[in-house]
Amino acid sequence: MKKEIPLAITFISGFLLVLALFIPHKPFGNLEEIFNDWYIIVSGFTMLLGIDSLLEYNFKKIRRKEKDAPYSLILILSFFLTLIWGVTEIVRTPEHNPFSPTSTFSKYFYNSIFMPLQSTMFAILSFFIASAAYRAFRAKEFNSALLLVSAVIVMLGRIPLGQGAAPYVITVIFLIFAWYFYAESVGITETGTKLLYILVAVAFIALIYPIGWVYLKQHIPSFADWVMNVPQMAGKRGIMIGIALGGIAMSIRIILGIERTYMK
Amino acid sequence: MKLAILLFLWQASPVNMKAYDTPNDAGGSITITWELDSSWVVSRIEIYRTQDLNAPDTLIETLFKPETQFQDIGVMDKKPYYYRVLIYHGDTLVAEGRTTEPAISTQQWFNSKRLSVLIIILIYTAFLLYFIMRARVDKNLFIRKIAGLEAIDEAVGRSTEMGRPILYIMGLGYISDIPTVASLAILKRVAYKAAEYEADVIVPCYDPIVMVAAQETVKEGYIEAGRPDLYKESNIYFLTSDQFGYAAGVDGIMMRQRPGAVFLQGYFYAESLILAETGHSIGAIQISGTTAVTQLPFFIASTDYTLIGEEMYAASAYLSRDALSLGTIKGEDYIKMVLVIIILIGSLMETFGIGNHMLINFFNIF
Numbered sequence: 001m002k003k004e005i006p007l008a009i010t011f012i013s014g015f016l017l018v019l020a021l022f023i024p025h026k027p028f029g030n031l032e033e034i035f036n037d038w039y040i041i042v043s044g045f046t047m048l049l050g051i052d053s054l055l056e057y058n059f060k061k062i063r064r065k066e067k068d069a070p071y072s073l074i075l076i077l078s079f080f081l082t083l084i085w086g087v088t089e090i091v092r093t094p095e096h097n098p099f100s101p102t103s104t105f106s107k108y109f110y111n112s113i114f115m116p117l118q119s120t121m122f123a124i125l126s127f128f129i130a131s132a133a134y135r136a137f138r139a140k141e142f143n144s145a146l147l148l149v150s151a152v153i154v155m156l157g158r159i160p161l162g163q164g165a166a167p168y169v170i171t172v173i174f175l176i177f178a179w180y181f182y183a184e185s186v187g188i189t190e191t192g193t194k195l196l197y198i199l200v201a202v203a204f205i206a207l208i209y210p211i212g213w214v215y216l217k218q219h220i221p222s223f224a225d226w227v228m229n230v231p232q233m234a235g236k237r238g239i240m241i242g243i244a245l246g247g248i249a250m251s252i253r254i255i256l257g258i259e260r261t262y263m264k
Numbered sequence: 265m266k267l268a269i270l271l272f273l274w275q276a277s278p279v280n281m282k283a284y285d286t287p288n289d290a291g292g293s294i295t296i297t298w299e300l301d302s303s304w305v306v307s308r309i310e311i312y313r314t315q316d317l318n319a320p321d322t323l324i325e326t327l328f329k330p331e332t333q334f335q336d337i338g339v340m341d342k343k344p345y346y347y348r349v350l351i352y353h354g355d356t357l358v359a360e361g362r363t364t365e366p367a368i369s370t371q372q373w374f375n376s377k378r379l380s381v382l383i384i385i386l387i388y389t390a391f392l393l394y395f396i397m398r399a400r401v402d403k404n405l406f407i408r409k410i411a412g413l414e415a416i417d418e419a420v421g422r423s424t425e426m427g428r429p430i431l432y433i434m435g436l437g438y439i440s441d442i443p444t445v446a447s448l449a450i451l452k453r454v455a456y457k458a459a460e461y462e463a464d465v466i467v468p469c470y471d472p473i474v475m476v477a478a479q480e481t482v483k484e485g486y487i488e489a490g491r492p493d494l495y496k497e498s499n500i501y502f503l504t505s506d507q508f509g510y511a512a513g514v515d516g517i518m519m520r521q522r523p524g525a526v527f528l529q530g531y532f533y534a535e536s537l538i539l540a541e542t543g544h545s546i547g548a549i550q551i552s553g554t555t556a557v558t559q560l561p562f563f564i565a566s567t568d569y570t571l572i573g574e575e576m577y578a579a580s581a582y583l584s585r586d587a588l589s590l591g592t593i594k595g596e597d598y599i600k601m602v603l604v605i606i607i608l609i610g611s612l613m614e615t616f617g618i619g620n621h622m623l624i625n626f627f628n629i630f
Binding site for chain 1: 372469505592596
């Protein structure tokens with residue numbers, strides 16, 4: 001019975017919600033809303049469970065005098081400071097919400113400590129993006145070179161000064177390619193291949209003006225839009241269709257009781 | 265005088281109005297539509313309602329945009345209502361909609377807009393049931409290799425060899441999110457392997473309910489591996505329900521405990537790259553998986569293996585090799601083929617200018 005009852009609840013509630021998608025008539029129409037309300041009520045109480053777990057974990061660390069105990073101490077002190085501050089505010093000014101923007105708690109503690117810390121985390125993200133992009137865009141093979149080229153196009157086409165900077169960037173990129181092919185040609189002994197490499201290098205230099213300064217300077221934003229709206233969107237939609245179908249399959253497995261890893 | 269007469273005649277411009285029961289709803293709503301002449305400069309539209317033609321009607325809504333439709337959600341079912349609109353430019357009446365025929369609101373038993381969803385679900389269910397039945401007979405259904413899932417054992421093994429714990433991050437999803445349930449299936453496998461190798465699994469959680477589910481899952485994994493004595497409940501704990509607080513907390517755990525393997529499985533938002541890059545910086549082998557399309561590129565760039573979208577959902581079936589679950593994956597592949605064919609036919613019809621075909625609104629469900 002320990003397994004059958006939860007499975008029966010899952011099956012009935014899952015099946016009812018699927019029905020509710022097609023039947024707007026009461027009581028099915030607002031069933032999702034009712035279920036969501038129940039979920040919110042239950043999850044509200046589970047926050048106590050979370051606080052209990054958090055405090056127990058950190059108290060244990062302090063009691064065992066572990067290496068990270070000072071961090072745990074700071075966490076516990078912050079927790080109780082917040083709690084006591086909030087309760088005191090309620091007692092002193094019962095008409096005010098202790099977490100409203102005008103309360104002393106919000107002014108001093110939340111706005112001066114918590115918000116800057118959170119903003120810092122978000123700011124750090126930009127540096128992480130740069131380091132991840134550096135690794136992802138290394139043109140080691142054809143696919144990653146393609147990724148690099150499309151990324152450059154999208155970045156130049158979307159940033160405010162991109163259109164103006166595009167010819168210079170293209171010049172530098174083409175010069176690098178020209179130098180690469182020329183440098184490769186130096187070590188080649190076969191005349192035909194050597195000539196081909198030199199010709200490619202010359203072609204890169206010759207194409208700087210027509211491609212970089214004439215064509216791309218005008219068309220880089222529409223190129224960027226094309227990359228975003230056509231190949232990018234096609235790939236993204238493929239993944240999204242897969243996710244939707246996978247989600248349905250997973251849901252059917254859960255409703256039918258085939259998938260029960262979330263149960264004891 | 266002539267101007268006043270002309271203005272009066274102009275004011276009397278009739279508006280073609282209709283009031284009808286809002287289709288595909290749970291009742292309590294009537295939709296009113298009217299037409300606007302493109303030459304009118306509309307400053308406000310007043311909508312009046314009455315239940316009795318002999319009684320004066322009352323103003324129920326004033327619209328300050330030149331709209332042509334209004335949904336009255338303040339009506340009772342099975343009772344007739346009459347409507348009238350007045351269209352103004354400033355304080356001048358531009359046009360007046362004559363009182364409509366009685367409209368009666370009712371509840372519908374079927375949302376016809378979602379017929380396409382029902383058709384797809386029925387075909388999908390038929391495929392699933394067929395393959396589930398086939399899987400019972402043929403236990404060796406072929407499913408392609410998923411590198412990220414194959415690498416789980418390697419990651420747990422490497423972490424154990426290094427004498428470091430395994431960090432399992434379930435993201436910011438709640439237990440009501442399917443990626444979280446899929447993540448629990450992967451967690452069970454990780455816990456099973458960790459128990460076999462006598463390694464520790466740390467699971468900092470964003471949601472208390474997910475924490476409880478994770479505790480049960482890890483415990484089950486250890487029990488299945490025959491090592492319930494190694495299970496430590498305190499390793500699966502609640503961290504915070506704040507997005508960047510969670511990211512900072514998990515980063516702290518990574519920097520201090522230096523896990524050998526980091527699993528990022530679940531639903532992630534902007535914190536995904538912060539977590540994945542910190543994991544990379546400590547040299548851990550990282551296996552990520554998410555259905556958040558916007559975060560996938562970050563995971564692909566920063567982690568060693570990535571389960572892309574649906575691969576995450578396939579994980580439990582793939583890892584357990586359970587015939588019933590494998591059947592659902594096979595069914596999923598076939599319905600995907602059906603959808604690709606429908607999309608191709610639709611695209612070709614549009615390309616060749618065959619307009620007004622039945623596929624135009626097939627996926628337009630909301």
